Amino acid sequence: MSVKLSKSVIGWLAVSMLLGGMAQAVTIQHWNSAQGARVYFVEAHANPIVDLRVEFDAGNRREDPAKPGVSDMTASLLDAGTARRSEEQLREALADTASSLSAFAELEGAGVTLRTLARPAVREQAVALAADVLAHPAFPAAILEREKARTIENLRQEENDAGFLAQRELTRQMYPQHPYGINARVSAASLKSITRADLLAFWRSHYQPRYAVVSIVGDLSRAEAERLAEELLAGLANRPGSLPAIPPVALPPAGKTVKLTHPGTQTHMALGMPVITRDDPDYFPLLVGNYALGGGGFDARLMKEVRDKRGLTYGVSSNFSPYQRAGEFGIGLSTRNDQAATALKVTRDTLRQFIEEGPSAAELEQAKANIIGGFPLRFDSNGKLLGYLGVIGLYQLPLTFLDDYVKHVAAVTPDQVRDAWRRRIHPEQMATVIVGPNS
C-alpha cells in the first residue's frame, strides 16, 4: 500500500505556516481537566503514534533539604509495581503493547512520558498502564532497597566524572540555600536515609491533578485526547493544603573560585551565576546575545577563540537555563591539564569583552538569522513538539508563544543586548569551579 498524501491531510503541524523565514504556527489546543490539570494538545495525523507527557510540580526543588533524592526516587519507583500489578507484570504488559513509558524528575517537575501506537486498542491499554502507575504506585520496600543501592553505585560512577563534579559544585555555589540547589546535595547518606514513607508522602502531596500539566501530541481527535487526559489522572485526587511558593534566588555578592582535585588527563571548568527567569524582561536580549557569545556552536565567539584559533578544547559553550526563578547562566569547557589556566583566561577575556562591547551588528544579524530561520527545526517532530507543550504548560506561557518567539527575536537590537548583558551578567559574581589533578 502506498498512499500519496496531500498537505491538507498531513499537516496539522504545518497549518498556517508562513514560509520565507517568518513564523510557523502550530495549532495548540488547551483546556483544563475536570480535576484542574492543564492540558495541551496538538493533533498530528501523519504518523500513527501518540506521545504524551504528564508533569507534576514534583521536581527536585520540592525535596526536603534534609532528604535530597526523594523526587527522583519517587518518580523512578512509580513503575516498580502498583496495587494491582507487580513490577514484572507491568513490564510485560508494556512490552506487549510495544509502548515505552519512562519516568523523569527534573528541577521544576517530575512525571512520566509515554510513547505508544495510535491504534485505539493499543493506546488505551498503554494509557491504562500509565494511569495505574501514577495513581496506585506500591513503592515496594524491597524494590526501594534495591534501587537505593543501584542509585548509590551510579552516583559513585558519576562522581568519577570531572565534568559532573564541576557542574554539581557550580550548582551548589549558585544556590547555597535555595531549593534549586537541593539536588546537587544528593549523597550516599541522603539516599540511604530515604524510606518508603518518604516516597508515599512526597507522592501524596505533589502528584495531584491540580499540579499537573498534560501534553499530548499525536494521531487522535480532540474528543479522544480529552478522554485520555481524564483517564490518565482519574485515580489521583486533589488534597487539601497547598505547596509553598518557590522563593526568589538571592544573588551571591561575589563568585568564589573553587578547586577540586580529581585525576585525569583533562581539567574541567564551569563558570556560572543565577540570572534568568522564564518571564524575564531581558529574556530575548540575553538569549539572542548568547548565540553570539557561546550558544551558537561554531558560530560563537567562545568556540572561535578557544577552539578554532587556539586548539585549546574540543568544546566550549555558554548557556541560559530559564526557570521560574533565576536559572543559570553558565560556561563550561575542558582542556589538557597544563593549559587549563590559559583556556580559562581566554574564556574570561572573551566574556568580558563581549559584555563590554556587545555583539557586532553582523554577529547579531547572524544570530537572528539562525534562530528565526531555524525555528521550524525546533518542533519538526512530535517528540520535540511535546517538549515545547510541556514548557508552555509548566510556565503558563501564552498559546501564541511559538509564533511570538520569532517576532521577539526579530525585534532585538544591538543596544538592547549590550544593555541587558551589562546589567545582568557580572563576571565577578560568577562562581568558577576547576576540577583536575593540579587544582
Add this chain to the structure above:
Amino acid sequence: MISRTLSTVAGVVFLGVCGVVSAEPVEAVLDNGMKIVVQRDERAPVAVSQLWYRVGSVDEVNGRTGLSHLLEHMMFKGTPTVPAGEFSRLIAQAGGKDNAFTSRDYTVYFQQLAADKLPLALKLEADRMHNLSFKDSDFTSELQVVKEERRMRTDDQPAGIMAETLFANAFVANPVRYPVIGWMDDLDHMKPDDLRQWYHHWYGPNNATLVVVGDVDPQAVIAEARRQFGPLKPVALPERRPQIEPEQKGERRVSVKAVSPLPSLTLAWQVPRLEKVDAQRPYALYMLSAILDGQAASRLPRRLVREQRVATEVSADYDMLGRGGALFSLSGVPAQGKALAQLEQALRQEMAHIARDGVSERELERVRLQLQAGRIYEKDSMFAQAMRIGNLESIGFSWRDDATIDANIAKVSAEQVRQAARSLVDDHLTVVTLLPQQGDKPRMPAMPQGDQTHVR
C-alpha cells in the same frame, strides 16, 4: 553507532493499521557513480541532508589510525571559495545546523535546515568534495582539538577505555580493532599531507551517497544534486582487501586498569556480520540480543539486576551491519559486594539456559512487535530515517533491503535462537574486565574507544 536497533525507512504497515503510509524513497545514480536517495516527508517545512562517504577507521592501517575522523574535522577548514569556518557560518545564516561524524564504516556530513535552503547545502558539499584546501597551521590547531576530544571521550572515561580495549583484543587482523579516533601516538605523528592524501584517495562522487529526507520534491532534489555533483570526476579508489580475521581458537582474557570506583565486565564473541540479506545466523543473533536486552521485560535486566541483584547494570549488544568484524557482547557492572566472577558466572548461566531450553514464543512475539513499532516511532525523526537509508547503502546494502531484513528477523524461530546461543563458544570469546584504580596511583596508558562514532 547503530547497535542492534534496526530502524525503518520505507513505509511499513503495522498490523493492518489503516493509517498513513509514506511514499517510498526515490533514488538515482549519477554518471560519475554518486548515488542519491530522497525520502519525502511533509510533516514540517524542513529537510535533512546527509552526505555519506564510504570511508572509516576500517579502511585505515596501523601507524595512521584516526585519519578518517581527523579528515572529517579538516573538511571544515576551507576551499578556495569558502574559507575555513565559512561552511558552518553560511549554513547557520540560513537557519540551519550542520555537523559531521565518523564511524568505523563511514564518514557523514549533515545539515538540517528549512527545505527551501537545501540547494545551499548541496552546493557547499559539492565544493568541498573536490576543492578542500586547508592550511598547515589549521591542521596543527585542529589536531590539538582532536587530541582533546580523545582525552575527554576515551582517556578519562572508563567506558571508553573498556570499549577500546575490547576491540583491540578481540581482533588481531581485522581493522575493526582500531579506535575510530586513532591511537594517541598515531595522532602525535600525523602530518597534514597524510590528510590530503586520504582526502584524494577516498573523497569523490563514486564513494559517496547523498540522502535527503524532508518536505521536498524528490525529482527536484535529484536534479539539483545532478547540477552540483554531476560535473565532478570519479576518483580511482584504493583497493579494499578483505582482511578476514583468522579463526579465534581459544578464549582471551584481558584486564585493564582505569581510574574508576566500579569494576565492569564484557563478554564478547566473534560472530558473523550480515553479508547477504538471505543469511540466517545474524538474524538469530539479533533476536537473541533483543530477547536479552532492549525492552521493558527483557531477560538480562530482569534476571541479573532485579531478581538475582548481581548487577547494577547489564546489557547485550549485536550490530549486524558493519564492514568489519562483528561482536556479540554482554556487559555489566556488578552490584555492590558482588565480584566480577559472580557476574560473569550469572551471564554465562543465562546463555547456557537459552542454549539448553530456548526461548518462549511470547518473547519472540515481543521482539517482533517492538521491531514493527520501532519502525513507526522512528518515522517521527527525519534524521533517523536518513540514518537508516545511509547506513544500509554505505554498508553495501540498499534501502530496499530494509523490509527484507525486518521480515527475516520476524521469521527467526525459538530453535534458531537456541542454536545461536549454542554457537557462542568459549573459543571465540574475549573477556575484558576493568579493574578500578585510585586516582593517585600511576595510570595505565590509555586504550581506545569502542563507541564507533565521533562527532566533529
